[in-house]
Amino acid sequence: MKGLLPLCLCVILCNALPFEQKGFWDFSMDDGLNMMQDEGSGIFPTPAVVPPDHDMPSMDLCPFGCHCHLRVVQCSDLGLTSVPKNIPKDTTLLDLQNNKITEIKKDDFKGLTKLYALVLVNNKISKINEKAFEPLQNLHKLYISKNNLEEIPRNLPNSLVELRIHENKIKKVPKDVFNGLKNMNCIEMGGNPLENGGIEPGAFDGLKLNYLRISEAKLSGIPKDLPNSLNELHLDNNKIQAIETEDLIRYSNLYRLGLGHNNIRVIENGSLTFMPSLRELHLDNNKLSKVPPGLPDLKFLQVVYLHSNNITQVGVNDFCPIGFGVKRINYHGISLFNNPVPYWEVQPATFRCVTDRLAIQFGNYRK
Template identity: 25%
Template sequence: MKCRCEGTTMDCSHVAWVRLPRDEPPTETLLMNDNRMITVSLGPRLPNLLELSVEDNSITELERSPFRLRPNLKILRLGGNKIINVVSDAFRGLSQLLKLYLNRNNIETVEAFAGIDSPSSLEILDLQRNKPTSIATSMFTGVPWLTELNLSSNNIPTIEDGSFSGLKKLRVLYLHSNQILRLTNETFMGLSSLKRLVLADNKIQNLPDMVFNGAIALEFLDLISNSISKIIQTTFSRLFNLTALYMDGNNITYVEDGAFRNLVKLHTLSLFNNTLQSISASTFIGLAPDDRTDNTGLEELDLTWNRLTTVRKDDFARLTKLKILWLYGNKITSEGLEDGSFANLGNLVSLSLFDNLLTNFSTATFQGLPSLEMLHLGQNLIQTFQPFAFDNLPSLTSLNLRRNAFSSSSFHPDTFGNLTALQILKIQGITGLPPRVFRHLPCLQTVLLGNDLICDCDILDLAKWLNRIACLSSHMLILDTCM
């Protein structure tokens, strides 16, 4: 098989070659993916080469500086090979290298980024899906211009203090899917430019005082799927630039009052799938406009799948910039949900109380929500819906009530009164509907009914409505029986 050439790019992938081709014509980009190479030959020189990709071969070693005759290389892709050791002179001579991809190998030791032969101009280094056992303090001392480092999906249990201290330009650090057990307040020391840090899917149990003190420019922090049990006031000290914090899938039972006090730019907080049993207004100190000088505030809060039983009037009252509030999958009861609990949330667009223990609610439950567009109340224990139950929600376009404790008399003819903007209604599990139940819904386009509806003459109004609208329900054939 032959190579394919287009302009200054030569593609010799999938041709079963064992070495690099000659430089005919002059080549700037050479693709040698998925061949039979077991080593990288010193020749030919390829003096014009800027990008070389030898991914998915069988290369086992990088001995004797194999790239030194290609000094202009800026991008080098070595992913998907069988490299075990990255020796100190592996990239000697590559003084202009900017991007290096070593992902999907079997690398256990890394020496190439600590000495005088390091590619010191390197900006992006990908070492994900290898087999290093630790991160040593000297590992990256020879690549001070790194802006992105990917160490994810390895088997790293420990990071020596100060391992990243020389990476003053680093903006993105991926450490997810490792075995990291412990962080200290010196783990991230010196990372003054770091914006994005991903630590998801590790085994971190505790976050020490000021653990992120060396990375005060952080804007995005992902701690999903660890074993963290509590958040204290000093955990996030000095993270004044953080805008998004994800702590889903931990074992958080306790958030100290004022723990988010320093997070004065935070707009997204996700505590999905933890074991929180209670919250209060003090939990969210620092996240309200009154706590800030620029009138901003938290916009997204996810408390899905915790163990909350109550929501009081004051809990969210100060979070007046909130647009999304998810309380899905808790144990909130009607007795525990105070009327007016959301009354100050005039900017709220989406509210989920799906899969709780609600048996009833009143119109006062959802007062003060003029901007609400989506309300999820499905999979509760609500038996009846009173007339004009959603009267305080003039902007509501999507209402999910599916799989409650429905009966044939669950809905009053005026239950949906004044929902003039509603477009989507989900009531799967309903067995019957009163005549003219949809007459208040001029914008309704889609109704999801499920398979439990009993066809009788009481749903003639529904049949007439289905004939009128352009978007028909998937259960039209069932309703045809009654028409």
């Protein structure tokens, strides 16, 4: 049995303290998900994940081949082609990842009213009955990544807090697909062939998300109709070419923005000023020819990733404000390596608001 992944990822991410760089090379970790193991590695419940229940579990029956313990039913890596029958009614965590399930039928989860987390990662699911999730009145976590879904499931439980549906075949986010999901605060839907036109106006209306990732998609620009409650937005590995003045105007609560591995050439003046609480900015692996304007005005900005661009010079006031009393928090990390900038010409005063010299990474530029 493989190692098991924690279920409380979104809670950890969305309730975390402001980002503090522990080591500069943290940028090499996966954005926002470095606490999570590979989805195919399994899932292990902890007392913090399983809701408290003073009643003793009644796990008298266990589907053939599965492991049942403390209201947890693990049926991963069994070659199953359908959801097993006779799942105990008091199950709170059901693990069905790494199987060959192709369809979720209407009564597959009948009677599982206490189910808290459902893991369907890495199957072959292409069809989900629109009433399949109706019995799951207390479902908080739904992991259905790495399947063959062409659309987001309808009638998701109103209790849902976290949805992971990345690496499917989803091309569209309909206007009403998230209706009634007032508890949802984390959605991971990267790795789908989703374009800007596929996000219908109002698709995220009513959601108060803290975390959203639409990476490795086909976005050509920053979506303008996402929830304004977002604290983290990750749009890395898309086809975004520019950041225009009003692209970020509604995302004033962001403290982490991921735009690495795009084709960004231009960041218009004033476009970053709408994010006064920003702590961390990823713009690495783009096509920028200069340091983005407006960085000195971001009082709480701590980490900026600008490596692997086309930056040829760094001005003395590109990062730090002029005078005193403007920037409140010093930088913990600035990456500028793999840029054609002659670092020996950069004035030392350029980094006067950086914690120490080890927080600055230039390196050698080689073509």
